[in-house]
Amino acid sequence: MNRDDLTVSVRLLLVSFLLLGLVYQGSLMAIGATVFPHQASGSPVTDNGTVVGSEQIGQEFGPDDPEYFWSRPSSTDYDAMTSGSANLGPTNLALSDRVRATLENISRYETPDDEVPADLVAESGSAYDVHISPAAAEYQVPRVANQTGISEDRLYGMIDEATAEPWLGVYGHERVNVLELNRMVHDELED
Amino acid sequence: MANPHPLLEYAVFFGLAAVLIYVVGEYLAWIYRDEAHSTHTLPRHFEWLERLDGIFGRIEGFIYRVAGITPTREMNWKQFAAAVVLFNAVIWVWLYVVLFFQDGLPMNYVGVDGQSWDLAFHTASSFTSNTNQQHYGGESLSVFTHTFAIGITMFLTPATGLGLMPAFARAFNNEENPLLGNFYVNVVKGTVRFLLPISAFIAVLLISQGAVQTILSGQMTAETLTMGIQNIRVGPHAGIEAIKMFGTNGGGINAANASTAFENPTPFSNLVLTLAMPVGTFAGIYAWGAWVGKRTHGIVLVAAFFLIFAALAGVGIAGETGANPAMDVESNGLTVDQSVGNMESKEVRFGPTGSAIWGLSTTSTTNGGVNSMHNSWTSLGTFSLLFAFAINNVSNGVGTGLLNILMFVIVTAFIGALMIGRRPQYLGKKLEWQEIRYVFLVILWLPIIVLIPQAHAVTSSLGTEAIANPGFRGFSEILYEFFSASANNGSGLEGLADDTPYYNIVNGLQVLLARYVPIVAQLAIAGYLAEKKISPEGIGSLDTESPAFLVLLIGIVVIVGALTFLPALVFGPIGEFFSGADVFLNGGV
Numbered sequence: 001m002n003r004d005d006l007t008v009s010v011r012l013l014l015v016s017f018l019l020l021g022l023v024y025q026g027s028l029m030a031i032g033a034t035v036f037p038h039q040a041s042g043s044p045v046t047d048n049g050t051v052v053g054s055e056q057i058g059q060e061f062g063p064d065d066p067e068y069f070w071s072r073p074s075s076t077d078y079d080a081m082t083s084g085s086a087n088l089g090p091t092n093l094a095l096s097d098r099v100r101a102t103l104e105n106i107s108r109y110e111t112p113d114d115e116v117p118a119d120l121v122a123e124s125g126s127a128y129d130v131h132i133s134p135a136a137a138e139y140q141v142p143r144v145a146n147q148t149g150i151s152e153d154r155l156y157g158m159i160d161e162a163t164a165e166p167w168l169g170v171y172g173h174e175r176v177n178v179l180e181l182n183r184m185v186h187d188e189l190e191d
Numbered sequence: 192m193a194n195p196h197p198l199l200e201y202a203v204f205f206g207l208a209a210v211l212i213y214v215v216g217e218y219l220a221w222i223y224r225d226e227a228h229s230t231h232t233l234p235r236h237f238e239w240l241e242r243l244d245g246i247f248g249r250i251e252g253f254i255y256r257v258a259g260i261t262p263t264r265e266m267n268w269k270q271f272a273a274a275v276v277l278f279n280a281v282i283w284v285w286l287y288v289v290l291f292f293q294d295g296l297p298m299n300y301v302g303v304d305g306q307s308w309d310l311a312f313h314t315a316s317s318f319t320s321n322t323n324q325q326h327y328g329g330e331s332l333s334v335f336t337h338t339f340a341i342g343i344t345m346f347l348t349p350a351t352g353l354g355l356m357p358a359f360a361r362a363f364n365n366e367e368n369p370l371l372g373n374f375y376v377n378v379v380k381g382t383v384r385f386l387l388p389i390s391a392f393i394a395v396l397l398i399s400q401g402a403v404q405t406i407l408s409g410q411m412t413a414e415t416l417t418m419g420i421q422n423i424r425v426g427p428h429a430g431i432e433a434i435k436m437f438g439t440n441g442g443g444i445n446a447a448n449a450s451t452a453f454e455n456p457t458p459f460s461n462l463v464l465t466l467a468m469p470v471g472t473f474a475g476i477y478a479w480g481a482w483v484g485k486r487t488h489g490i491v492l493v494a495a496f497f498l499i500f501a502a503l504a505g506v507g508i509a510g511e512t513g514a515n516p517a518m519d520v521e522s523n524g525l526t527v528d529q530s531v532g533n534m535e536s537k538e539v540r541f542g543p544t545g546s547a548i549w550g551l552s553t554t555s556t557t558n559g560g561v562n563s564m565h566n567s568w569t570s571l572g573t574f575s576l577l578f579a580f581a582i583n584n585v586s587n588g589v590g591t592g593l594l595n596i597l598m599f600v601i602v603t604a605f606i607g608a609l610m611i612g613r614r615p616q617y618l619g620k621k622l623e624w625q626e627i628r629y630v631f632l633v634i635l636w637l638p639i640i641v642l643i644p645q646a647h648a649v650t651s652s653l654g655t656e657a658i659a660n661p662g663f664r665g666f667s668e669i670l671y672e673f674f675s676a677s678a679n680n681g682s683g684l685e686g687l688a689d690d691t692p693y694y695n696i697v698n699g700l701q702v703l704l705a706r707y708v709p710i711v712a713q714l715a716i717a718g719y720l721a722e723k724k725i726s727p728e729g730i731g732s733l734d735t736e737s738p739a740f741l742v743l744l745i746g747i748v749v750i751v752g753a754l755t756f757l758p759a760l761v762f763g764p765i766g767e768f769f770s771g772a773d774v775f776l777n778g779g780v
Binding site for chain 1 (some may be wrong): 402457523527535540
């Protein structure tokens, strides 16, 4: 072993703490805080000064909350201190059982159609996907209208407002932010 | 506006990738022009790069002084290999110490524990070797660990890979001169000129899209409508994510990796991060052509592996835009509309196509980051992922990718020359037994370190107890895990309960053997070739810039990969594909 090589390696690592640790991450934090303060701080959603969620992180809206639009199933109940799906494979009967149970929950309320959009019964990879497809949102309109008394037209309008488009229409999918949508439903009920 | 057609997304991605490979490839070729002993000239619209020399040079000069590097010191292959191994050993020790003791170190905002001895062994080995296979959830590391251990390793290990490329170019540009350059200079230049500025640019884009970035806090707290308090993990996500994707690292700051929004918030961020993977690796392959004075040859090499990558991505998309058989069920009159494709373990904003292109990008490089959970992919999609592993992750890693594909190129030149009755040579250097034996060692290394442990794991309860899904999928889970370790990739069919001493030790050894045995062998090859005379190519030499060479190269890569691993693939995704739906509908596997 060459002693010079060892010295150089250790000193190079020490420079890296400074340049690639502190300077790199610190200046990104500074740029974020000055140019994109909302995004860099986690895109908080606030209500009268209280943080009520993050625009990026889904919350649990499910069978216990028929008055809200439901989010996707989650094996971690939307715990955002951890992440990851149940990793069930495409020939695993446990996945079929879980899908049947979700369909059963959906069937307890008004359904506009016998075919449920896939994302409403499929778990997300992160386990806290904040989005559902426009089809999955529209599928839930009859139930939410019935439970809240808000007109279907008004709900369709809210879905439109909470919908984001694919990048330039050419990459990624349309999606509805469930948290944003349900905050609108919530605000409408409060008024 | 409706969702784009999968073919449109496919065209957008591969079109942009091709353009970026050219631009970043020329840039990379410029960075190491001197270190590669290359005399290539810059294309006219890249001449402005010369003006950057002064700025970068000053930063590098500062680092040389502080680190005690003598840039004029030249190394032969043995000294070069010793420097690589020693530098990486120092990184390994630092990682191990931080991982083991992180509970006692500062910036542990959410109170994580230190890792066990075997998990820390696996994690340190995995990150030092640029594999980033994780047997823990990213959330169980502290902000300190991510910023000052994992984060800097994510720069230094691709820089190690980058540093090998100009040394290998010397093998062909040197005339009877065994010196391959200075490893540390290559590492510093690769970091300062390539990894750092491009990662910083990507990170700012990510923040603009909604990625979080802080080193002063570990969580935010929200008062929700329906679930009480929701705590959300935050940290230096944007900074880590950028270098994680551009440096073929892949180890997520969150367990669910880039499927989580703080790592990958929008379709645009998803496009940028997906592009970052192949652009980093293919740029090196493109630069090879410039370094050896044959840009057309570089383009032929890029084209061969790019075609394989694009073909596998097509198979992946075909699989994931199809239905998931386990979701083809009925309850109280309701069924599932799977016209969009297989949505299980995928995010709505990416959709099946954006997830499939990512999946094949992460396995056609040694990245290993994921934006969907591969264990929920269809059998056809899973087959495309495992096939990419079988040919050593197509374009492999940043830097090491060029060296690994050159092993196939040298075999092609060797076989091609024998087919036309010429003495085998490549780029004017004769190929003889002392190099060729190492070339074959590198090519056979992957099957050796994957299949022998695989045979043990599937027949031992130590291996099979960890399986999450029954049947063929369980076999695939172990195969994928060993492939992932042995190709320095790092993704997984997650769900496999792999944080056991058995998997930590086996995978930990695999990642180290997979990284350093080929590197040392390749430096030896470079050393032998550098000492040879350059013999001019005659009219009868094998033309390495022709379509015929391209086809022969693809054929050799696919046949070597497919034949070696076909039996294993039959027990995994192929078996699942052919029996899947039928067996399944009759009561399950």
